[in-house]
Amino acid sequence: MNIHEYQAKELLQKFGVATPRGKAASTPAEAEQAARELGTDNLVVKAQIHAGGRGKGTFANGFKGGVHLCKSPVEARDLAAKMLGQTLVTHQTGPAGRVVNKVLIAESAEIAREIYFAILLDRATAGPIVVASTEGGVEIETVAEKSPEKILREKIHPLAGFQAHQGRKLAKQLGFETSQLKAAAKLFDGLYRTFMACDCSMAEVNPLIVTPQGEVLALDAKFNFDDNALYRHPELAGLRDIAEEDPREVEASKHGLNYIGLDGNIACLVNGAGLAMATMDIIKFYGGSPANFLDVGGGATEEQVTEAFKILVSDAKVKAILVNIFGGIMKCDVIAQGIIDAVKAVKLPVPLVVRLEGTNVEAGKKLIAESGLPVITADDLGDAAQKVVAAAQGAK
């Protein structure tokens, strides 16, 4: 799960991390009010969407830039009016862009230096690790590519946690002055405590800035949370913004289905994450393009299968559907019945290829054969993939 910049900053402040003062606004009037409360003539208005590259983005109405500096509450209101309700397209949003429902009105900080500082979970050491660089304000992937020697890595012991001396060492390695040491170490420690307390898989401050006066501030922050741990963080679950998510994925998650939308035209319904990925791969191998990843899990019910079908056929790009089930615990006859019911319920607009294997496979195949539905059956995974690719091409 991701959250907005203004939410990330509010979260960080709870853990003692210094950020520029600011407030989110949903209307131009709120934006003006927020700017007045800040009581400064150094203001910045930032569009709030879950994607990077906002500053260089363009709105669908032609207005350029999702981040603007201004000098007065009235200007802040006018800028907010140009952004709110409008679609912002950046290099990370794709051509469809994202609608801006909130803007952040903040005090604009002067920047003397920009640092990158992140904590993430390292699989190799099975613990948290700090990744930091003196090259802040740009994407870390770019730094890793162009000047990998400028990336610092500091392991954190999984049980002992982040130590004060590690903070001081990192501050020195990142070029902080002696007078800034305490403030920098405090920010690092606050970020680590946020990371652990909120079950983050990544907590990134970019840029972390030093002002000409020597203040150390988190200017922008991004978090990824471990979805498996959300059950113990109701306060974080409330920060979810479903308007930022693919509506197909939102609908799927309501029914306990694991769905990720892609750009192709062959929909797939599979049991098991590994087999679902492998099914996408084999579609591609035979020249097709998957429209989605969908894992119905090990114990899907007929009702879930029906809901899954509804989501698949709601995608106008879909030209054919492949069902690939290896029944283990899940019985093929149960799945077959779910498919039959679903096809009757949703009035299948495109060809359907079904490959069943495993527990009660004969009973499952018999049900489908006797249903009289126009289902293309396949004997194995290779056969199924070739048939669905052919069906999608035929349907074009």
Next chain:
Amino acid sequence: MSILVDKNTRLVVQGITGSAGGFHARQCMEYGTNVVAGVTPGKGGQMFDGKVPVFDTVWEARQETGCNVSVIFVPAAGAADGILEAVDAGVELVICITEGIPVIDMMRVKAQMAGKKSRLIGPNCPGIITPGACKIGIMPGYIHKPGKVGVISRSGTLTYEAVWQLTSRGYGQSTCIGIGGDPINGMSHLDAVKLFNDDPDTDSMILIGEIGGSAEEEAAEWIKANCKKAVAAFIAGATAPPGRRMGHAGAIVSGGKGTAAGKIEALKAAGIAVAETPATMADTLISRMEGKA
């Protein structure tokens, strides 16, 4: 002709009175697995299906029954504690089927298991089976056949796919291990490869990996230097978009690392036969064994 589990395995099922734990305990018993105990806190003293004594703690189960392997069906919120309970009781092999355990919990489990004798398989895995002898987990027993191919995988149903391809072509399996799809887990591909390499009754292996992390690359490097047995592999996720978690929490390409292309290259460089599609995992191994690939 197996690794880790066989006819002598004495299994304790943690969470035996739950619906999943009970269902799969029965399935394992029907397959012939020697289930000697169950554990559910608060239900000690009961009998499961009139045959298996239930204890409040793994410690008691170990003392009373000498169980040496545990399988965990405890819900995610209590599963990390369940693993550590089994380790604390001295159980030699702990297999955690539970999916959805917070990764920070697994980080703490892994750190606390350092230096302990117990091994962990999983979490978020189908389990382990030595065909014809002992099934521990949720895999369908009948698709397997006793034989000499070792199977190691991060995915459940993709393992069944490989096993079924082998069995359909007349090739049995020595042991099949699902190591699980989480970013922090117990036994790695490499740990399993080493055990199969030392097992005189395993003559070849299928290694099934997926995007994310670098466990497949590490196994490949070791195989290149140390393994003389025929090895075939498949990596799932070549078409997965970067930065998205593909069902398994561990299946994510981040910062250009953990891609299918990178893994396939490392496997090929180690002399491993890599299946082009998931439909040809068994055929790729058979061709290699017959010296054709």
